[in-house]
Amino acid sequence: MATELTLIFKSLGISQQQYAFRANYDKSYVSRFLNGRRVATQEFIDRLLCEVESHRQTSVTDETRAxxxxxxxxxxxVHDPDLFKLETMRGEVHKYQREVKRLLLHQEALEGLLERRQAEAEEIRHELAQAQSDWIADRIRGDAEFLLLKGEKQRHQDERQDLLEEIARLRVELKNTVEQKKQAERRCALLEEQAFAVETEVAERRERDEVDYIGVPVELIQARLLKAEESEAYREVAEFALSRTSEDVALLSLWMFSVEMEEHAQRLVTDYCQQRPIRNTVDLVLNVERLKRPNQFERHYTNLADQVQQVVADRSRGDLLEFCALYTEAHRHPREVQGIIRLGHVSYRWFGKHRRLPERAQHFLDIADHLIAIGEPEASADLVRQVITLSGISSLYGKVIAESGREAEIKILVAELLDSIKRRGEDSFHLLPRQIANAVGYSDPLMAGLLLAGLCAAFDPVDLSKILMRSLDSKYSATVTDRIVEAFIAEGVAYEVRNYIAREFTLGVIDDETMKLEYSAPVRRLLEMLSSE
Incomplete structure (x- = not known):
């Protein structure tokens, strides 16, 4: 195509710059059509042929135009199947419109012919009647005249019969023509509806992705990237991110991850998501999920999802909430593919990126509530779990949760804290007194109550004894120790804890006959408190 246009253009004998000025086009517009980077429009081709005819003073042949x-x-x-389909349908519409016009003219001709034949039949009927009258009047003229009139009568009858048969045939043909015209009109209307639907779909897709021109196929871009230098590859990726649809970006980025071009793939995803509204980022993720196939490397999809999550974490709080809502809405109905984005993890990463934001603690509860409101309670719990695992009760987030009085979030916080202490073992028991002291210090007592109850349920009496002794040695003993003992008594573990402490934390035997044991003053006080059960 580009070669044929270039040969025709060269016959003008002018440069592309001159022609662009003459035709009021941009030079890059003319250049892209002549070098094949874009498919020339029909208006550009018609204008070029008009210029050639004017220059040559002769018409371009129909074979050249065809x-x-x-x-x-x-x-x-090849380059735009959607536009090709649309123009093909438009051609079909024009074809059937011409057919309707032809059939309409044929119908009118048949109706005129029918009227003339009916008039002739009526005239012949009158002639026949007159002939019969003449035959009766002239019967006396003889057998010769009788035979003559009889033969003429037969001839008229035969002609009339022929006309009647022709009339019947014309009626059938007229009925068929009318039916064909109706079918052609219905087909034309159907094609117009299909063309409009395709046109609307293409327009909406390009408007949604903010694409206003036809790009080269993704396969050609892949071939270019394999041969391109580093700087050229960066330029190609940047231009692709700015000008292509989310589906094209998903295809190319997955391909780049698969051929170990991870840096370019990450740059493509980042540029596309940063330069577009957040809904385009959701479209990109949904296209990646749609393209996911069984038995493919899971790492490619994980890497791409991780890159998307990084970009969303850099966006504003409003963009984060919109992303979560749109992604949840897209997965509200059953889908054949599994989602690759964890909304709780995306929200957690957002807090990591915005840790210097003064109002981040209040945003924490707002985002957790938003996840619940859009139907993602598991994501909300995941967000709480990750933040608390990182910061604990004593953090700003822990304080916000404790003061909120929200039992569900407080239970998650307590469970994560105790699970973390239990995993790390006895060496981490010294952390609990401070956490309990902070919980006791909050205005809402729910945190302290749940923490102490959970402590008794999570650890055996031996570990509970060691935790109690750690609290006795800490700077929080005045605040914490009594509360722990009260919890042990309330939960029914005080007796076992007292026995363990009495056995393991003695200073020695002070009376061999009675085997009376000696304890330090703090331990003796503990044993007395535990005995008050």
Missing amino acids: RLCQLRNSALR
Whole structure:
């Protein structure tokens, strides 16, 4: 196509710059059509042929026009199947419109012919009646005249019969013609609806992705990237992110991850998501999930999802909430593919990126509530779990949760804290007194109550004894120790804890006969408190 246009253009004998000025086009617009980077529009081809006819003082042949049209259709079939389909449907519409007009003219001709034949039949009927009258009046003229009139009568009858048969045939043909016209009109209307639907779909897709021109196929971009230098590859990726649809970006980024071009893939995803509204980021993720196939490397999809989550974490709080809502809405109905984004993890990463934000603690509860409101309670719990695992009760987030009085979040906080202490073992028992002291210090007593009850349920009496002794040695003993003992008594573990402490934390035997044991003053006080059960 580009070669044929270039040969025709060269016959003008002028430069592309001169032609662009003459035709009021941008030079890059003319250049892209002539070098094949874009498929030339029909208006550009018609204008070029008009200039050639004016220059040569002769008309361009129909064969040349038809060849250019065929080349353009072939190019469109490769570069933009949607536009090719649309223009093909428009051609079909024009074809059936011409057929309707032809059939309408044929109908009118048949109706006129029918009227004339009916008039002739009526005239012949009158003639026959007159002939019969003449035959009766002239019967006396003899057998010769009788035979003559009889033969003429037969001839008229035969002609009338022929006309009646022709009339019947014309009626059938007229009925068929009317039916064909109706079918052609219905087909034309159907094609117009299909063309409008395709046109609307293409327009909406390009408007949603903010794409206003036809790009080269993704396969050609892949071939270019394999051969390109580093700087050229960066430029190609940046231009692709700015100008292509989310589906194209998903295809190319997955391909780049698969051929170990991870840096370029990450740059493509980052540029696309940063330069577009957040809904385009959701479209990108949904296209990646749609393209996911069984038995493919899970690492490619994980890497891409991780890159998307990084970009969303850099966006504003409003963009984060919109991303969560749109992604949840897209997965509200059953889908054949599994989601690759964890909304709780995305929200957690957002807090990591915005840890210097003064109002981040209040945003924490707002985002957790938003996840619940859009139908993602598990994501909300995951967010709470990750933040608390990192910061604990004594953090700003822990304080916000404790003061909120929200039992569900407080239970998650307590469970994560105790699970973390239990995993790390006895060496981490010294952390509990401070956490309990902070919980006791909050205005809402729910945190302290749940923490102490959970402590008794999570550890055996031996570990509970060691935790109690650690609290006795800590700077929080005045605040914490009594509360722990009260919890042990309330939960029914005080007796076992007292026995363990009495056995393991003695200073020695002070009376060999009675085997009376000696204890330090703090331990003796503990044993007395535990005995008050």
